Amino acid sequence: MSQVGFYGLGSMGICMALNLQKHLQETKQPSLHYSNRTLSKGETLKAAGGVEEPNYAALVKSCDIIFTMISNDKVLNNLVDVALLAGSIRGKIFVDTSTVHPDTAVQSSEKLTNAGASFIASPVFGANAMAASGKLIFALAGPRAVTDLVKPLILNVMGRSIIELGEDVSKSSMLKIAGNVIVIGLMEVISEVQVFAEKVGLGTTIMEKMIADMFGPVAESYSKRLTTGCYAPPHGTTPGFGISLAIKDAKHAISIANGHDMRLNVSEAALSHMLNARSYAGENLDSSSMYGTIRQESGLPFWSENSRQCI
Incomplete structure (x- = not known):
């Protein structure tokens, strides 16, 4: 054996x-x-x-x-x-x-x-x-x-x-990076819509129910990483998927796309938001912490009531 x-x-x-x-x-x-x-x-x-x-x-x-x-x-x-x-x-x-x-x-x-x-x-x-x-x-x-x-x-x-x-071992790596384009893009879009819901008075709970009913459990799970505060877990708690790993993955995707004469505009926006989140709040963040940056850009605190409250 x-x-x-x-x-x-x-x-x-x-x-x-x-x-x-x-x-x-x-x-x-x-x-x-x-x-x-x-x-x-x-x-x-x-x-x-x-x-x-x-x-x-x-x-x-x-x-x-x-x-x-x-x-x-x-x-x-x-x-x-x-x-x-x-x-x-x-x-x-x-x-x-x-x-x-x-x-x-x-x-x-x-x-x-x-x-x-x-x-x-x-x-x-x-x-x-x-x-x-x-x-x-x-x-x-x-x-x-x-x-x-x-x-x-x-x-x-x-x-x-x-x-x-x-x-060809490059194919599996390329597929994973393509999959990450979807995941990072979803996190960016869901972060935006949850901030939108909070700003216009709909609230994140109602928005999360709509996301779940309309787009299913995967999209709902991404939303919950925001609404439960997992995007900025307490110090000493391991994030679900660390922000530096997500930044690395986004950079790989953007670099490969640029090498093939195209832009990944949503991934570029998400990368910028993740870099700003890490610069503001450090390494102990989840990949979904672009949510905190989008909150800041919209006049809300980086931290939500369910996240940790400190740098």
Whole structure:
């Protein structure tokens, strides 16, 4: 049996890893090995039977299939370099579930393939709640022989569906970035309409009911990130999706669009609002915190009655 590993235990990664460990136990496969920059974040995984490795190099050495869920392109580049220095990686399969630039995915694939390993780019769609319930959507691209090997570790384990994009790993990264254009655009539009509702006297509760009835539970969930104050959570509370990650994703999308002679006008507006929110209130904000900036631009406080009330 293959030894499976997982690196990157942020708010998404820990949920994914726990579901993967549960599956391995239920199917009587070797326990998941894991590592993370901050090892203490793996305590719940250790309690569930996971096996801690001291660092990524040790994880690579001990595992045949290694999943990663990390924050940005720089981290992935560093992990690839570490893997290449960890000894022979011939035959190993690296599965990155993060959102990175398509060029980064291609470069990672080339480096690992040249060393005899395989690389699968499989960024995921879905927030923390979907990760916890094993309902993420995986955009999967890589060599067919190895994607078939990892699918049983994904479907009905960490994800509810797989979108297959062939062997070109840039395609899955591009699809994820395209999906983020929709998500960021929805957050921008819903932020605007909720501020509009407050300014004209309709109120956010009525507007949220209309959003739910007209556009369904996904749009309603985005609205609730605003109305419940999750866009600016209390200090010490992890945002649902951190603002710096969303800024990174928006910049990737805008850069790629500009390279293809087009503009993403809504994404550009959202990026500006997120940058202003981070400048005003710091890093501990959700990607939906463009809502605070739009409130300010409309003469309202950045903070709502349900959000935290301080910088």
